[in-house]
Amino acid sequence: MNNMINKRIWNSQKSKRKQKLEQAKLKGFEKQVAHLRTIELLETVIACGDKVCQEGNNQKQADFLSKALSQCNPEVLNELHILQSVLALPSHLDVFEKGIASKVDFSFAGPQSLRLAQLVQQQKISIGSIHTYLELYGRYFIDLTPNVCLITAHSADAEGNLYTGANTEDTPAIVEATAFKSGIVIAQVNELVDKVPRVDIPSDWVDFFIVSPKHNYIEPLFTRDPAQITEVQILMAMMVIKGIYAPYQIQRLNHGIGFDTAAIELLLPTFADELNLKGKICTNWALNPHPTLIPAIESGFVESVHSFGSEVGMEEYIRNRSDIFFTGADGSMRSNRALSQTAGLYACDLFIGSTLQIDMQGNSSTATVDRIAGFGGAPNMGSDPHGRRHSSYAYHKAGKEAVDGQVIKGRKLVVQLVETYREHMHPVFVEELDAWQLQDKMGSDFPPIMIYGEDVTHIVTEEGIANLLLCRSEEEREQAIRGVAGYTPVGMQRDQEKVAELRRRGIIQRPEDLGIDPSKATRDLLAAQSIKDLVKWSEGMYSPPSRFRNW
């Protein structure tokens, strides 16, 4: 029994928070802060060594706050530990170069991946870990709880109630972890309004807000111009629809970003409709509002879409399609990356995406040796969730294909959709992933593999579909992969007889095995051939960003 007088202080986090807020008050800061005093505020309420969560989303960025943080005095503020989904802006790395922050835990660094690798080599930044999104949010509640978060919203009222607008994205998860563990929540907003259209973040979760001199940056990350879709991509999309979506009756799904999956979306109203698949496939989505999904929505293929974030230009269209999208009483979209990733993990039957390299075990990676790009949401969506317990036609069928005996569980379909060669004639199929070299460079425990071979069920190339579920040995899997690897060196080294056998068994399917004539794979099949066509399909409600307008 504990008989000592207990001298431990149990509310030190609350005390620290209180001290910071008192300091701010002494300096005359109120809840609304003038943008010119942002650096001073940050230097007051952030302490050296604090965990600071910056809202670097997939799309919207707390760019004003991030820039202000990077302009703080490193003699005042240093050794910060940055927590951030996406390292997207130069300022996200400036804080390391300037010695304000020293460590980062993140998910994705696409636009900054080259510079990140350089900073690691210069030992100016220490990487804690690289995560998939949902995993990083999970850690916010366990061992990476922010002391301060810098978020962004569209508008605030005088009390500090926040309206995020359509790009709610990470905001609720970040704020919840911070506000309820005695942290400090600072928001930049585009405008101050009398009444917010809806409350996305209640004012009592927010400590300070700043009307930023410029609107926050949002990247139209999911807009793909149909004009750039090639006939090879159309052929592969036909195979996916006829060879995977139809036989597995895929209704609930997620598409990765890219022209390959955009081609599938644009074939639904044409090729898939001719196959009489409307209402039978692609009804319920975890997906950002891809403009290329508009024709499928208008054609009646789609019942619902829940989104991680929104997409610039889709606002009016979404508002007028509330049966499809999640919207608030005000009519604008409500997205939520944490919940949509949860839905993508557990409620979807299929994930399909592209990659840069695939090895002979089916492991895939987007890592290249001089860049540290990270993962985003792919490892989460592209993994078989062993916790899942509900069945579906697709899940059950895939589960049965994977075993010879009694079926105790199903399988999520995880499809990798790639051309055998990518740009600059780099073969996608390789004996060894570059990820192994990157692991050495980074000194990490594991190679940065995007999707593990054991979770991949199908690989689709211009040469055909390999169904890895039906393989009964490592050797068969390897030959199934080589059998669709085309004229890449590893494809050329296939065992012709074994590949022929796999084809007879339906493990490899060529276009002709699916009744698909490659000569029919023309751009005429696309429901929209340009951004302008998408605008037409939307009855003028889709308003693409200017960089996508060429008319």
Add this chain to the structure above:
Amino acid sequence: MNNMINKRIWNSQKSKRKQKLEQAKLKGFEKQVAHLRTIELLETVIACGDKVCQEGNNQKQADFLSKALSQCNPEVLNELHILQSVLALPSHLDVFEKGIASKVDFSFAGPQSLRLAQLVQQQKISIGSIHTYLELYGRYFIDLTPNVCLITAHSADAEGNLYTGANTEDTPAIVEATAFKSGIVIAQVNELVDKVPRVDIPSDWVDFFIVSPKHNYIEPLFTRDPAQITEVQILMAMMVIKGIYAPYQIQRLNHGIGFDTAAIELLLPTFADELNLKGKICTNWALNPHPTLIPAIESGFVESVHSFGSEVGMEEYIRNRSDIFFTGADGSMRSNRALSQTAGLYACDLFIGSTLQIDMQGNSSTATVDRIAGFGGAPNMGSDPHGRRHSSYAYHKAGKEAVDGQVIKGRKLVVQLVETYREHMHPVFVEELDAWQLQDKMGSDFPPIMIYGEDVTHIVTEEGIANLLLCRSEEEREQAIRGVAGYTPVGMQRDQEKVAELRRRGIIQRPEDLGIDPSKATRDLLAAQSIKDLVKWSEGMYSPPSRFRNW
């Protein structure tokens, strides 16, 4: 190109919602509804065939609304599809018996599992699927989106801002899915106040609220009286601490409910402290505020706890331990089941729990043939998340143990902690799970297995620890399981030589192999031996429910 005039209505859900709200207005309903008019309200704003999400949580219950729903007129309201985490109260099944609802999708039906099975046999209820919690929430955003939700909160202000109090639990996930897809949100609250202590649900997400004549029901589900912990449980807890937590340096973890894991919690300040493990194990938790964790917290073992829900009687203690628990600015706990399950899945290195049956492949189940109990959170927490990409000592070590060659990923530790015989001398270890018979009865695609053998890494019984990671074949796994199955029939059929070999290889460890003397496993080792001791440890701040007070 789509040249037809598009006649589809795209905002039918919003229109339906509007009509319902107008009907309610015509009948004189305002946002705050008198409790005597609840049935009338429900009959007005729920339509036949609607998906209705009832807040049946693990702990708190929207019991007043559930009862009212069960008293509606089945000629007015029928064919409802109920979505609900936990079927806990008689009224949750009354709606089916009375013909108001016909279908259910749920997670757990512990207290109602026998009656549920009977109603299924009588064809009065059709089960969609049985889910793990996070999976069910995921589906709320994909294909099981509620038209109406019936939730519960502690208090509301006049505008309808809701304060859930410590048991926030499922509320945010349910309301978000409903409010942002044109559904109707109805809340019962315990009291109307001038100002809520904090806003958990903003008023503009809420359509109606009712001050219930009685406070909502909350079950103290996680309170275990130390007086009931046996010496066998203490022995097993010693083995877990010394044989698993110490060598794997388990810092981030989740414990299931039960006396077995309560014993571990109560050995931290004594046995684990003597082993010099303070600060090295059990620092960061995804866990409800178990009273049996108080001594470990007071002894300085614990750094943080994020909770799915709260626990009756722990309010004051939590308020005074804000460095440990997640609390709001008002001082009370903020729980969140969706986010804590996410943390348990992706940020924890270990899940440990008990079960009723384990087969020779390591599959475990709590299903018995005449009950349909469901799963709760175990399949989610007790599965290896293939999406995880961050490493830790435990995750890396487990990953290395599982393979002979190159390590490409880690492994979550999933431990099953059981005595070889449970009550009424039922052997836990069996050749075939009862789950297979239940599958036949239910006509489901898969047997209701709680945790799949492929995810289980260790089985701990009074006879020892079996480390399944180190097994190199199905046969070795089977013998490792038999080798700790004691005097059960399957344990008796072990291959003695093989078991001896497994022990030499460290795959099976007996207490003596771990340097544990079973005669030392006495109740003296427990940091608290009664509920009263827990109150003392808490300096009087833990206030147990009356049924746990015997002094």
